[in-house]
Amino acid sequence: MLVLIFSLASNAQEIALLKYNGGGDWYANPTALPNLIKFCNDNIHTVINSKPATVTPGSSAIFQYPFVHMTGHGNVIFNDHEVTNLRNYLLSGGFLHIDDNYGMKPYLLKELKKLFPNKTLQEISTNHLIFSTAYQFPNGLPKIHEHDGLPPQALGFFEGDRLILLFTFESDLGDGWEDAAIHNDPEEVRSRALKMGANIIKYAFID
Template identity: 65%
Template sequence: MKRSNLALVIMLFMFAFAKAQDLAVLKYKGGGDWYSNPTALPNLITFCNKNINTKMNTTPVSVDAGSTDIFQYPLLHMTGHGNVLFTDNDVENMRNYLISGGFLHIDDNYGMAEYLPKELKKIFPEQELTELAATHPIFSSAYRFPKGLPKIHEHDGKRPQALGLFYEDRLVVLFTTESDLGDGWEDPEVHGDPESVREKALQMGANIVKYAFEN
C-alpha cells in the first residue's frame, strides 16, 4: 500500500474507532481452536455493559485476521489451545490495524504460548513480548489489581503473566498467559469456578475492555 493511501486509510479507521464500541473474535490459521470458550465473551460483554457503561453487542462476531472487517472493531479478542499461523496478508493487515488505533487481546487457553511469539514477531519484528509491570494502567482502568494479572486456572503451576507489544509507547497487543481469563468468563457450570474467581476474571476483562476503548 502506498504511503499516501495508507495515511488516508489510517485516518478513516481512526475515525471509525472513535465512533465504535464493540469487540470481535479473531479467526486465525494454523489449526488452533480460535472458537473455544463460546460463552466467555457474551458473559464478559454483559458484565461490561452492566458495570462499566459500555454498550456492546452481546453476540460478538468473528473476523478473519486478513480481512479489512477487523477495522470495524477497536478491540479484537483471540484465544485457543494450539498452533497459530499468520500469512503475509494477515501480518500486513494486523500491523495496519494495530498502528491505526486497534487493540488485540490474546488470552492463552493453554497451549498458545509455544506458537504465538514467532507469529507476533512477523507483525512487530523489532520487538519482543515484554511483561507489564503491576503498575501499568490496564490493571487499574476500572478495577484495581495491585499485584497484576490474577490467576484463574492452574495448568503448569506457573505464575500468570501479562505480556505486551507497543507502538509509539501505546500498548497495542496484550498476551495473557498462565491465567486463562476466558475460562473464568464462561458460564459457571462449564468449569465450576467459585464466584469469587469468576468475579476476578470478569473484572480484569472489564479493565482490558475499558483500556482498549479509551487508549
C-alpha cells in the first residue's frame, strides 16, 4: 500500500476539495478554502497553493493531497470503487475533513458505514492535539452558525492513535471561512473559524 509522507516543511503543498456524487452541493462555500489557505500561509508558515484542487473519491489523484475537504447540504453517494480508494487514501496517510454545511449528516452517515464498517464515529476529546496544534481551543470545536440549537460536535475515525477523518457538525466552519460579506459574520466569529481550520490543516500536514 502506498504510504503518504507530508510535512509543513515541504516546498510545495496543496489541498483539495472532494467532488462527490449523489446530488449534494459539494461546491458550496466557494471562497472558503482559498480564504483558509491564505490565513494558513500568513499565520502558520504553510506554503499551500492558493487555488485548491478538486478531486473525486475514486481518483488516484487524491493521493497527492495530505488534506481533502468535503462539504455540502445534501445527498452523498460513494460507489464500491470510491469506497475502496478513499479507504486506502485514509489508511495510507491521508486526512479527510467533512464539514456539514447543514443537512448533510443523515446522508453521510450511511456512506461512512460503508467506508469503515468496523469503526464507530467517536467524539473527539477537547484535549486532542487538533484543538491546540496552532491555536488553543480548550472547549473544543467553536460554534460558528446556529442551525438547530445543538452544540457543535467534532467526530472522527481513528486508525490507532491517528485521527484520519474529522466530521464537524453543528459548527459550520466553512461558512466562517467564506468572504466576510457573504454571511456578515463578525470578525471575531470568522477569526475563530479560520483558527480552527488552521489547526485542522496543521494536524493533517504534520501527523
